[in-house]
Amino acid sequence: xxxxxxxxxxxxxxxxxxGKFMAEYxxxxxxxxxTGEKKIAWCTSVGPAEILRALGFLVYFPETHSAMLGSSRxxxxxxxxxxxVGYSPDICSYLTADIxxxxxxxxxxxxxxxxxxxxxKPDVLVFNTNQCRDVQDWFNFYGEEYKVPVVGIHSYVGVQxxxxxxxxxxxxxxKAMIPLLEEVSGKKFDEDKFKEAVALSRxxxxxxxxxxxxxxxxxxxxxxxxxxxxxxAAVVGRGTKKANDAYRELIAELKDRIxxxxxxxxxxxxxxxxxxxxxxxxxxxxxxxxxxxxxxxxASTYCNSWIFSALDPDDPFDSMxxxxxxxxxxxxxxxxxxxxxxxxxxxxxxxxxxxDAKTCPNNxxxxxxxxxxxxxxxxxxxxxxxxxxxxxxLVSDEQMKTNVEAFIEQLEERK
Amino acid sequence: xxxxxxxxxERPRTESSIFVGTDVGSSRTKVAVVxxxxxxxxxxxxxxxxxxxxxxxxxLATALRMAGTNQSNIKAAVSTGYGRNNVTCxxxxxxxxxxxxxxxxxxxxxxxxxxxxxxxxxxxxxLDDHGHRTxxxxxxxxxxxxxxxxxxxxxxxxxxxxxLNDLAPKSTEMVKLGSFCTxxxxxxxxxxIRNGKRVEDIVKGIYFSVVKRIMEMDSFTEVVxxxxxxxxxxxxxxxxxxELIGRSILVPEHPxxxxxLGAALFALENNCS
Numbered sequence: 026x027x028x029x030x031x032x033x034x035x036x037x038x039x040x041x042x043x044g045k046f047m048a049e050y051x052x053x054x055x056x057x058x059x060t061g062e063k064k065i066a067w068c069t070s071v072g073p074a075e076i077l078r079a080l081g082f083l084v085y086f087p088e089t090h091s092a093m094l095g096s097s098r099x100x101x102x103x104x105x106x107x108x109x110v111g112y113s114p115d116i117c118s119y120l121t122a123d124i125x126x127x128x129x130x131x132x133x134x135x136x137x138x139x140x141x142x143x144x145x146k147p148d149v150l151v152f153n154t155n156q157c158r159d160v161q162d163w164f165n166f167y168g169e170e171y172k173v174p175v176v177g178i179h180s181y182v183g184v185q186x187x188x189x190x191x192x193x194x195x196x197x198x199x200k201a202m203i204p205l206l207e208e209v210s211g212k213k214f215d216e217d218k219f220k221e222a223v224a225l226s227r228x229x230x231x232x233x234x235x236x237x238x239x240x241x242x243x244x245x246x247x248x249x250x251x252x253x254x255x256x257x258a259a260v261v262g263r264g265t266k267k268a269n270d271a272y273r274e275l276i277a278e279l280k281d282r283i284x285x286x287x288x289x290x291x292x293x294x295x296x297x298x299x300x301x302x303x304x305x306x307x308x309x310x311x312x313x314x315x316x317x318x319x320x321x322x323x324a325s326t327y328c329n330s331w332i333f334s335a336l337d338p339d340d341p342f343d344s345m346x347x348x349x350x351x352x353x354x355x356x357x358x359x360x361x362x363x364x365x366x367x368x369x370x371x372x373x374x375x376x377x378x379x380x381d382a383k384t385c386p387n388n389x390x391x392x393x394x395x396x397x398x399x400x401x402x403x404x405x406x407x408x409x410x411x412x413x414x415x416x417x418x419l420v421s422d423e424q425m426k427t428n429v430e431a432f433i434e435q436l437e438e439r440k
Numbered sequence: 441x442x443x444x445x446x447x448x449x450e451r452p453r454t455e456s457s458i459f460v461g462t463d464v465g466s467s468r469t470k471v472a473v474v475x476x477x478x479x480x481x482x483x484x485x486x487x488x489x490x491x492x493x494x495x496x497x498x499x500l501a502t503a504l505r506m507a508g509t510n511q512s513n514i515k516a517a518v519s520t521g522y523g524r525n526n527v528t529c530x531x532x533x534x535x536x537x538x539x540x541x542x543x544x545x546x547x548x549x550x551x552x553x554x555x556x557x558x559x560x561x562x563x564x565x566x567l568d569d570h571g572h573r574t575x576x577x578x579x580x581x582x583x584x585x586x587x588x589x590x591x592x593x594x595x596x597x598x599x600x601x602x603x604l605n606d607l608a609p610k611s612t613e614m615v616k617l618g619s620f621c622t623x624x625x626x627x628x629x630x631x632x633i634r635n636g637k638r639v640e641d642i643v644k645g646i647y648f649s650v651v652k653r654i655m656e657m658d659s660f661t662e663v664v665x666x667x668x669x670x671x672x673x674x675x676x677x678x679x680x681x682x683e684l685i686g687r688s689i690l691v692p693e694h695p696x697x698x699x700x701l702g703a704a705l706f707a708l709e710n711n712c713s
Contacts (some may be wrong), residue, residue, distance in 0.1 A: 027525055027533045325709035402574075411580045423522060424561070428578060438572040 032313040037251060039275040046271045047257050051138050057083050057134070058145030064210050067167065069160045070260050071330070071349055072153040073178065073199050075093055075226050075341070078264045079219035080210040085145055086261050087163065091119035092253075093133040095305025095415035103129055103299060104416055117159035119416035124166055147173050149209045151202070151432045155180035155355045157387045174209065176202045180350060185357045187350050189412050195346035210228040216341075220263040224338035225344065229263040232272035234332045237324065239279040241372050244288025245296065245323040246279045250312035251289060252328040253303045259331040293318040295436050298369055300326045301380030302388045302414040307422070312427060318433045324372040326353055326365065327388070354387055361390060362399055369405055376436050378405040378429075408432040455481060455509045459516050459711065460500065461703025463539065464492050467559025468589055468669055471499040472700035473507045474708060478546070483697055492523035500529055508663030516707035520699055521690025534706050538574050545549030545571035546609060547692040553660040556698070557650070557670035557677070559587040564658040577658045583622045585653025587670045588624050592614055594624050595644045596629045597639060604643050605674045611644035625649060647674070651681050665690045672696035 057063040060093045066082035068074050070089070077084050094100040100118065105126030108114050110128065112121050132143035150164040150173060161177055168175035178198045181191055183332055203214050236255065255275065262268025282289075297315070299322045304311065315322050335351055337344035349355075355362060369377070377399070379391035384394065395405040410428055413419035457477045463470040465488060473482035479524055484502035489495050496519070504510055511529070519530035520539040534542075538554075544554045554565040562579040583589050594601040615632050619625045625646075632642050650670070663686065666678050672695040682689050692698055 026528050027519060027530045029525055206491040406575065424578060427535050427537070431573075431576060433572040434535060434538045435576070 030317040032317045034309070034312055034316065037247075037255070037275065037278055039271075039278045040251070042271050042274045043255055043258055046262060046267055048138060050261055050297070051134060051141060051402045053172065054083050054145040055084055055138075055141045061079055064148045066206075066209075067147040067150045067164065068121070069152045069156060069164070071352060072151050073202075073345060073349070075219060075222040075264050075345060076199060076203065076206065076214075076358050077151060078222040079215055080206050081212050082149075082206075082210060083145075084261070084264075085086045085147065087123055087144070087167075087260055088119055089257060090126075091123045093137075094122040096308055097133040097136070098306040098417065099126065099131065099133060100306065100415040101328065101417040102295055103131070112162075114384075114416070115350050116384060117157065117163070118413055120159050120163040120350075121384075122415045123163065127167075127170070135173060147171055149173055149206065150175045150244060152177035153180055153208075153349060153353055154178065155349050157354075157385075167409070174205060176205055178202075178349075180355060182355060183357045184350060184355050185359060187347060190348050192343050192346045196342040197352055199342055199345065220338040223336055223341040224264060226263040226268065226333065227336035227338065228269050228334040229259055229272065230336060231333065232269055233259040234274065234334070235276050236279065237332070238371075239276070239283060240323040243296075243320050243373065244290075244373075245292035246282035246287065246289055247323060248289045249299045249322040249328065250303070250308050251327045252325065253305075253308060255346075256328050256331055263331070263333075269299055288321065289323070290316040290319070290321050292319045295321070295375045295433060296373055297322040298324050298365070298372060298374045298377045299380065300365065300377060300390050302327055302382045302385055304380065304412050304417075305415055306417050307420065307425075308382070310422070311425075314429055318430065320433055321326060322378065324368055324374065325373055326368075326390070330354065358390075358393060358395060362395060362402075365399060366403060369403060374405060376432060377405060378432070379407060379409045381411050382407050383411070383413045384416060385414055389416075404414075406432070406435060446558075455507060456513055457515050458504075458507060458509050458513045458580065459704050459707040460503075460514050460518075460529060460705060461700040461701035462496050462500065462519045462521075462524075462527045462706070463536065463537065463697075463703060464488060464496055464519065464521040464527060465536075465558055465699070466522050468562070468696065469495045469499050469521075469523070470697050470700040471496070471503040471511070472594075472697055473503045474701070474704040476708065478705060478708065480694075480697075480701060480704075482509070483694065483700065485696055492526035493579045494527055496523070496527045496529075505639070510588060515517050518703040518707040518709040518710065520703045531589075531707075532710065534703060536699050537563055537573070537578075539699040539706065540667060541567055541571070541576075542705050543574055543698030544692065544702075546701060547698075548650065548663070548665055548706060550663060551661060552663045552665050552690070553658075555654055555666045555668075555671075555681070557586065557654065557666070557668040559669055562586055562654055562657065562668075564654070564660075566658075566661060575658075579653070579657065582620070584620050584625070585650045586597070587698070589622050589625070589650060590646065590670065590674070592626055593629060593643075596626045596633045597633070597642065599602030599639070604646070605676045607640045607643040608647050608676045608680075609644075610640040611638070613638075613641050613649060615641045615645035617645050617649045620653070636656060644680075647680050649678055650677060651684055654681070657685065660685060660686075663690065667692060667695045668700040669696045
């Protein structure tokens, strides 16, 4: 009988530091919600967090809660609850899982962090549609439920080149939300604090980029699956000093691994670029599947989405506007393809996997011929996996496994 | 065009070194036995059922009898398919994509596109003229265009599935089914029955639907090969595909066996390497 390879995943020691950071982050939010000591703003993951920090808000990001609903595999049972109140099973399963959890009054936070019952009640909800329109609908739901204001930035989509007019428009929208945010926070907007938050965000972005760039080493000290959890601090903590300190420890460990030629997986034979969302409920399964095939999925569009190199504390509004519009997800296919080609080259990639996430069209870049165009241009083969970020009803494990194994066999034939 | 390499009448009755490939599919389990000269000397096809290990063992016994040999002569064995990890005699596994590619290239050593239509999945595999895969596609999480679709439609029409193949060529006015979905297609079939459409016309429409689903999956290169249980049991589907793509299609001698044969050839290669 053929034996299935047993794979033991390697853990980074500094992931504990980042875990501690996340715990402190959620306890601080929980305490603020219970005591009212600080105001809480909910923000989309690529929303204007720096403005909120400058006004003294603690910032909560519902998308991380949704990712936790996915990775804890709670999401699939909760999504139908949101479907039943009018949110289609075809729309963002972050949205439907999170609203489903709200309706069912459950949260993975309650399981992971003793004493926390669930997400902190918001005082205001702030979105940026640079990711998708779903975030606006998601926040509007909570605006109604909690009877708090919802304010947002309406971004451009399919941006070819980021122009001054894009920047001016987004910058204007950010400035326009400040009076309402001042009213909710009870504080006057402080330009110096704002610049400080932008400077810390930029630093966080640079550190996070160093983390991800370390995967260009052969063997790579990092996997995409590590990155999806390590990025938590870049998402929820950008604009804070604590997040930056946590990443410095991580970078030191990654540098050690590189110096010792220690790969994140044993015997790295193939290097894969992942485009699209992870399947949160299958992170460990997928990490083991690839490691068992001596293959490292080591770089991704997704983890790179929290690199904002345009941020400049000397020009805070416009640089934020530029950074949050330069984002991959906002762009037209031409700049997206150029970006991926650069990544393939930089990370010395053997193959690309596109995750076609059923409920996340904006993060599924394989639907308009991009895999075929890039393969023709670069000669690097690709595979498309059909699945979803959170809704495991849309995931076939056996099909994914067969597809991945067959793709690695295909790469073997090329060597 | 059906082609083959098996000539059972001339093979020696005893083989001291044999190589076995077992393909445990969702619907059928297939075993192929080859000798060191890569000749197919025994095979067996049975319903997979629920006990994959027992079915694979039974299939192996039948194939070995046909080959005139016994288990002690197995030098290497490779398993493939959904139940690949349940095969007692196998030393290693390969994906069904790899095995179908290998099996087809054995019959047709040239650049080909393989269309494999199985019980629950379809595959399109492209090979270069060295037999190396240049790409592949599997159907998405849906039974449309697979054997399961045909089974469901036969059930709705209340006719044995084996009768479908002879009914379709008698169609004079094909009924087109518009839906992707097996359940919705079944509803369309019922609607057509209610509207008095002829069974032959509906059956041709069902085959047409399968071929359309396949053609949506990927483009084809010049030379196309069709395999799989659906191809083996429904040769009309090859005729219809030929009509739709405008050129003839190659079909190996045992279209349902190419995965198992490919696995056996991998076993032979593994043993020699």
